[in-house]
Amino acid sequence: MQRTRPLPDCHPEFSVIQWSSFREYRVENWRLARDGSGNVVRGATSWGWIDLCLPVVFSFIWSRFRGSTMLCAFTILVVGFTAYCRCAQVLHESVLVFPAYGIQLETHRGYPSLKPFFVSRRFIHASRLEDFIINEGLRRWNVRYYLAAVHGSSTDKITIDVAFENILPHFPVLLEVYQGVQELMFYNHTDYMHTRI
Known part of the structure; x- marks a missing residue:
């Protein structure tokens, strides 16, 4: 080669x-x-500071609003979509x-x-x-x-x-x-x- x-x-x-x-x-x-x-x-970017803040926001929302299914589902969708965009x-x-x-x-x-x-x-x-x-x-x-x-x-x-x-x-x-x-x-x-x- x-x-x-x-x-x-x-x-x-x-x-x-x-x-x-x-x-x-x-x-x-x-x-x-x-x-x-x-x-x-x-053109292809690695993890930035916003991506590193997502788990913190996710854990905060999860602990505060554990009973709210819609908010937790929305948070999981946002985190999943961000991870997919970075990996695709x-x-x-x-x-x-x-x-x-x-x-x-x-x-x-x-x-x-x-x-x-x-x-x-x-x-x-x-x-x-x-x-x-x-x-x-x-x-x-x-x-x-x-x-x-x-x-x-x-x-x-x-x-x-x-x-x-x-x-x-x-x-x-x-x-x-x-x-x-x-x-x-x-x-x-x-x-x-x-x-x-």
């Missing part, structure tokens, strides 16, 4: 991990501040490229200092993969670029799966991933049916 960071100055959250049989393009859920200060802006944060998203087999889009969720609790994977077989594109979309008043895998389904419909759909990295990261996927999946293999000239 060899890990490189092709954009270390402006996008150190992006890394390329080269394995013997596949390549992983990973974007972690943090970025550098755009003001040039070099500060890290975290997006830690990183990846595009794994298996030349001649297909691509896999992954989202890893969990608590920042632990292993991921939830991992969602979508595999797109090479025989169904039509193209891997950079597209643009509108989000409120902003134009955002995103990567998408265009593939056919079993009912001959065209389906689009968005890569990095939660983190939405900036264009230089998308361009690196796009070029890598195009090189490995479409241009590198002469026996593949979608080879381009």
